[in-house]
Amino acid sequence: MNSKPAMSYFTVLTFIIKRELTLAYRHKDDVLNPILFFIIVVTLFPLGIGPATNTLATIAPGVIWVAALLATLLSLDRIFKSDFNDGSLEQMLLSPHPTYIIVLGKVAAHWLITGLPLIFIAPVLAVSLHLDDNAYNAMMLTLLLGTPVLSFIGAIGAALTVRLKNGGVILSLLVLPLFIPVLIFATSTINTAAMNLPYQGQLAIIAALLVGAVTLAPFAISSALKVSTN
Amino acid sequence: MWKWLHPYANPETSYHLVGKLIPWFAVVSGALLTIGLFWGLLFAPPDYQQGDSFRIFYLHVPAASLSMGIYLGMAIAAFCGLVWQLRLAGAAVAAMAPVGAVFTAIALISGAAWGKPMWGTWWIWDARLTSELILLFLYLGVMALNSAFDDKIAAGKSAGILALVGVINLPIIKYSVEWWNTLHQGATVSKLGKPSMTLDMFYPFVFCFLGFAFLSAVIICIRFQSQILQHNVTRPWVKKLVTVEENKHAV
Amino acid sequence: MSNHVPLLSSKHLTCIRQDRVLFEDLNFELSAGDIIQVEGPNGVGKTSLLKILAGLSFANEGDVLYRGKNIQQQAEEYRQNLLYLGHQPGVKGELTAEENLEFSLALHGQTVADTEQTLSEVDLAGFEDVYASQLSAGQHRRIALGRLWQSTQKIWILDEPFTAIDKSGVSKLEKLFLSHIQQGGAIILTTHQDFNLIASHVTKLTLQYRFD
Numbered sequence: 001m002n003s004k005p006a007m008s009y010f011t012v013l014t015f016i017i018k019r020e021l022t023l024a025y026r027h028k029d030d031v032l033n034p035i036l037f038f039i040i041v042v043t044l045f046p047l048g049i050g051p052a053t054n055t056l057a058t059i060a061p062g063v064i065w066v067a068a069l070l071a072t073l074l075s076l077d078r079i080f081k082s083d084f085n086d087g088s089l090e091q092m093l094l095s096p097h098p099t100y101i102i103v104l105g106k107v108a109a110h111w112l113i114t115g116l117p118l119i120f121i122a123p124v125l126a127v128s129l130h131l132d133d134n135a136y137n138a139m140m141l142t143l144l145l146g147t148p149v150l151s152f153i154g155a156i157g158a159a160l161t162v163r164l165k166n167g168g169v170i171l172s173l174l175v176l177p178l179f180i181p182v183l184i185f186a187t188s189t190i191n192t193a194a195m196n197l198p199y200q201g202q203l204a205i206i207a208a209l210l211v212g213a214v215t216l217a218p219f220a221i222s223s224a225l226k227v228s229t230n
Numbered sequence: 231m232w233k234w235l236h237p238y239a240n241p242e243t244s245y246h247l248v249g250k251l252i253p254w255f256a257v258v259s260g261a262l263l264t265i266g267l268f269w270g271l272l273f274a275p276p277d278y279q280q281g282d283s284f285r286i287f288y289l290h291v292p293a294a295s296l297s298m299g300i301y302l303g304m305a306i307a308a309f310c311g312l313v314w315q316l317r318l319a320g321a322a323v324a325a326m327a328p329v330g331a332v333f334t335a336i337a338l339i340s341g342a343a344w345g346k347p348m349w350g351t352w353w354i355w356d357a358r359l360t361s362e363l364i365l366l367f368l369y370l371g372v373m374a375l376n377s378a379f380d381d382k383i384a385a386g387k388s389a390g391i392l393a394l395v396g397v398i399n400l401p402i403i404k405y406s407v408e409w410w411n412t413l414h415q416g417a418t419v420s421k422l423g424k425p426s427m428t429l430d431m432f433y434p435f436v437f438c439f440l441g442f443a444f445l446s447a448v449i450i451c452i453r454f455q456s457q458i459l460q461h462n463v464t465r466p467w468v469k470k471l472v473t474v475e476e477n478k479h480a481v
Numbered sequence: 482m483s484n485h486v487p488l489l490s491s492k493h494l495t496c497i498r499q500d501r502v503l504f505e506d507l508n509f510e511l512s513a514g515d516i517i518q519v520e521g522p523n524g525v526g527k528t529s530l531l532k533i534l535a536g537l538s539f540a541n542e543g544d545v546l547y548r549g550k551n552i553q554q555q556a557e558e559y560r561q562n563l564l565y566l567g568h569q570p571g572v573k574g575e576l577t578a579e580e581n582l583e584f585s586l587a588l589h590g591q592t593v594a595d596t597e598q599t600l601s602e603v604d605l606a607g608f609e610d611v612y613a614s615q616l617s618a619g620q621h622r623r624i625a626l627g628r629l630w631q632s633t634q635k636i637w638i639l640d641e642p643f644t645a646i647d648k649s650g651v652s653k654l655e656k657l658f659l660s661h662i663q664q665g666g667a668i669i670l671t672t673h674q675d676f677n678l679i680a681s682h683v684t685k686l687t688l689q690y691r692f693d
Binding site: 153156160161163164167170173174176177178180181184185188209216220223224227228230 | 312364367368370371374375378379381383384387388391392394395396398399402403405406407409410
Binding site for chain 1: 584
């Protein structure tokens with residue numbers, strides 16, 4: 001009878017992403033809040049440290065990246081929580097399409113909704129922190145390659161804690177240590193660029209992290225979701 | 231596959247097997263530690279540069295190696311649990327995490343105590359120290375996740391997945407921290423290098439290391455037993471065990 | 482129906498939740514043309530049983546077989562032939578009734594067509610373009626039930642399908658159940674409701690509290 005599902009993997013992927021984007025579009029504050037958070041956190045640093053241009057320029061890469069980590073962390077809860085609460089998640093796990101593809105779609109959509117807007121805001125904030133002129137390209141590239149890694153790693157934590165009522169604190173405990181390599185390589189890329197040195201090496205490492213995350217993380221996320229709906 | 235392992239996948243068999251191992255491990259550990267610590271702390275020659283303060287090495291280095299070894303063991307258990315659906319894997323992960331965390335903490339604290347006379351400061355952002363600190367965070371994450379669930383089995387599986395994710399990340403973290411460290415500060419401060427030690431300093435270390443390894447095995451076994459009991463409170467064999475124990479104490 | 486391998490069978494299933502043994506060594510078979518009603522008091526493990534059968538939850542011991550093979554070993558094949566409706570309808574407030582139905586059809590690999598017709602079968606005619614957040618919980622459930630009318634799946638696992646359905650709705654569903662089993666399908670469900678039309682086709686499976 002009906003032997004094969006009618007859709008190819010790619011169609012399933014775009015279908016899931018489209019659904020997530022529709023949901024986000026109709027629930028805009030989910031998208032806006034992490035971005036506002038990102039802006040406010042970055043603003044706090046000059047207020048706490050002082051307006052000296054040199055100091056701010058030194059800490060700019062770190063501040064922007066730490067704020068990006070925290071903003072991502074804040075948005076992680078919504079990846080699976082509402083689907084878990086209303087039963088959509090069960091239906092997704094029971095879909096004949098591979099869970100890997102569905103998870104990939106959900107994480108990709110999460111990045112489009114929270115990671116991508118951060119990249120657009122970042123240069124404005126970098127100006128306010130007097131980031132070195134040479135470093136802008138590097139900063140944009142690290143954010144472009146690094147924030148998807150955050151979405152993938154973060155989704156593992158979100159999947160593990162989706163069942164918990166107050167999972168937020170535990171989620172940050174699980175996920176932040178795993179974010180450290182991204183932070184280190186990203187900030188050092190920007191610093192190297194600011195010193196006018198070639199930074200392609202570090203960038204390649206972040207790209208490698210991204211490839212690793214895309215291939216491996218969906219497996220961890222799928223099995224975590226299976227445990228959570230148990 | 232793994233047919234020979236099958237009897238040990240049974241909680242009752244493993245409980246009793248582990249129970250038999252504990253006294254042996256305890257005796258071996260006690261003997262090795264007594265010899266190793268006395269030898270190391272009292273009789274080994276003092277270091278020509280560091281004097282007696284180097285002796286904390288006999289605690290610090292075994293703790294640091296075990297902190298990583300136990301994490302690896304935890305990840306292996308988690309892997310078996312996920313791939314072959316071994317039900318005891320969750321119990322093993324839950325048994326190992328706090329022991330590993332304690333060894334990590336010992337390594338950090340003894341490292342700080344060693345650092346004060348050596349480098350004149352309790353803490354520096356040295357690559358090894360930093361990655362050890364992150365390892366502690368990873369352990370704490372596994373423990374927090376494990377205790378967040380009411381359902382023991384879900385807890386064990388979730389903690390296992392996290393341990394596996396952690397073990398893949400651990401080399402990356404280690405590499406990144408080392409790399410970050412060389413970028414930010416000269417390697418001169420932290421360079422202990424390979425402490426070239428004489429053999430009469432090295433032998434007690436072997437005793438101490440094995441002694442601590444067996445000690446952690448004893449603690450893990452005891453915790454493993456208690457985890458098995460907690461996972462199986464409703465099973466008839468546990469109830470029988472409890473009545474037998476109660477009768478023993480009642481007499 | 483021709484061969485004797487049942488569609489779904491449970492072998493020595495044991496389920497322990499929160500230190501309580503819900504059921505132990507449970508064996509039964511669901512063949513084409515069967516309706517099994519799982520009954521028992523609240524908290525006895527009916528939902529857990531259905532989740533295990535659907536492959537959402539793991540049994541502590543035992544296996545679930547689909548056409549004689551473990552469901553874990555042929556997950557995609559099994560899921561193509563499975564329709565599971567749990568307690569939660571899986572309906573998104575941000576989507577309209579029709580979008581919700583379209584999504585769940587596509588998610589389960591079915592072609593999306595005739596959704597308006599289907600929605601009118603579950604008394605939601607006129608609500609197609611209303612956001613589900615403005616609909617009641619009962620209407621959410623009926624959106625989910627809409628999938629039954631378009632089902633190409635053989636095995637239906639339904640957790641309390643009749644809640645929030647009125648009398649005429651119930652008899653409509655019963656007719657649908659009847660035609661499903663006559664076409665070689667099989668149903669396992671939980672409900673507190675008694676059947677009228679299909680009572681003679683229903684086998685009961687009673688779970689009881691265990692005090693040990």
